Amino acid sequence: MPLRVVVAGATGVVGRTLLPLLRERGHHVTALVRHAGRLDGTAPVDDVAVADLLDPAGLSRELRRAAPDVVIDQTSGFGKADQDEGLRRTAQLRERGAKHLVDAAVEVGARRIIGQSMTAAYRPHGHDVLDEESPLWTDAPGCWGSAVRALAAMEEALLTCPDIEGVALRYGALYGPNTHYAPGGAIHERVCGSELPLVYDGVGLTSFTHVDDAAGAVLEMLTNGEPGTYNVVDNEPAESTEWLPAYARMAGGPAPVSLTLDQAKAQLDWLTVHQLTEQRGATNFRLRETMGWRPTWPSWREGFANLFGLWAG
Numbered sequence: 001m002p003l004r005v006v007v008a009g010a011t012g013v014v015g016r017t018l019l020p021l022l023r024e025r026g027h028h029v030t031a032l033v034r035h036a037g038r039l040d041g042t043a044p045v046d047d048v049a050v051a052d053l054l055d056p057a058g059l060s061r062e063l064r065r066a067a068p069d070v071v072i073d074q075t076s077g078f079g080k081a082d083q084d085e086g087l088r089r090t091a092q093l094r095e096r097g098a099k100h101l102v103d104a105a106v107e108v109g110a111r112r113i114i115g116q117s118m119t120a121a122y123r124p125h126g127h128d129v130l131d132e133e134s135p136l137w138t139d140a141p142g143c144w145g146s147a148v149r150a151l152a153a154m155e156e157a158l159l160t161c162p163d164i165e166g167v168a169l170r171y172g173a174l175y176g177p178n179t180h181y182a183p184g185g186a187i188h189e190r191v192c193g194s195e196l197p198l199v200y201d202g203v204g205l206t207s208f209t210h211v212d213d214a215a216g217a218v219l220e221m222l223t224n225g226e227p228g229t230y231n232v233v234d235n236e237p238a239e240s241t242e243w244l245p246a247y248a249r250m251a252g253g254p255a256p257v258s259l260t261l262d263q264a265k266a267q268l269d270w271l272t273v274h275q276l277t278e279q280r281g282a283t284n285f286r287l288r289e290t291m292g293w294r295p296t297w298p299s300w301r302e303g304f305a306n307l308f309g310l311w312a313g
């Protein structure tokens, strides 16, 4: 059945991917943007609503006009900002913006709200990949702790409101066109500039999510499935000692240098060391079993190759 859908973050990497998919399925799509000029004039939408998630009055006005059945939040503050600034802006959005969006969605009688969370927020423990029951690392050090607490607050706003079905999709490291992993993106620059090393005495795991799969999971959950949290990741959590050299090779960059843990701590920021040495991956078992979802890109190996034009399909 065609639905009225509002997409917040319609100019972002996942939002842009999602718009044509929603339209192809016959839904009425309203792009919610901060600046109308930021939306590509050819973007496949039925309507444009202009509001900032940090402005509850504007948001409420625009949602009343759009009258959505489903509200999708794909906003984040990462964009082109550096790591600390991206975390700070995203935390503000998650803490306040998400709550404003839930309130506005409830006010207009929307049935479901789907938000963007992330698997990197799990507290690392053991050697296994983590599922949705694993705790978020809300007492992590420094600005990562603030970011995870904001994420937890966003999930709580989505999942505990009795008047709307809340779904939090926890993405892995997002890659694909226009992401940090694409040519010119932050990770690409760091790898090609020999700024991301292999760290010998620690093995962090990363679960990856192609933007196509992030958008595909939103479609899957548009009306179906129980409210709750779902990991949206590929099938192959990868150790940094595995994905980093493979990525460097495919990107045409130099082989990563090797550092000891002490050297890495002295030369890199805390979050990068954490990601490379102790972060845990996540399992997509819940989404696979309950929804029959399958990633289009089941392995980052193929996805990275595709990103660099090396995948013959």
Ligand SMILES: NC(=O)c1ccc[n+]([C@@H]2O[C@H](COP(=O)([O-])OP(=O)(O)OC[C@H]3O[C@@H](n4cnc5c(N)ncnc54)[C@H](OP(=O)(O)O)[C@@H]3O)[C@@H](O)[C@H]2O)c1
Residues within 6 Å of the ligand: 008, 009, 010, 011, 012, 013, 014, 015, 033, 034, 035, 038, 051, 052, 053, 054, 074, 075, 076, 077, 078, 079, 080, 093, 097, 116, 117, 118, 171, 173, 174, 175, 178, 179, 180, 181, 185
């Ligand atoms: N999503 C994550 O958890 C995450 C984590 C780490 C790294 N990254 C990286 O960050 C890059 C960007 O990916 P992304 O999809 O997360 O972000 P994105 O592509 O920058 O999209 C963010 C969206 O949020 C919107 N937005 C930001 N603040 C807003 C506000 N106050 N009110 C309304 N809309 C607002 C932006 O609109 P404007 O056009 O107005 O700015 C944009 O549409 C990727 O390379 C990804 O790899 C993402």
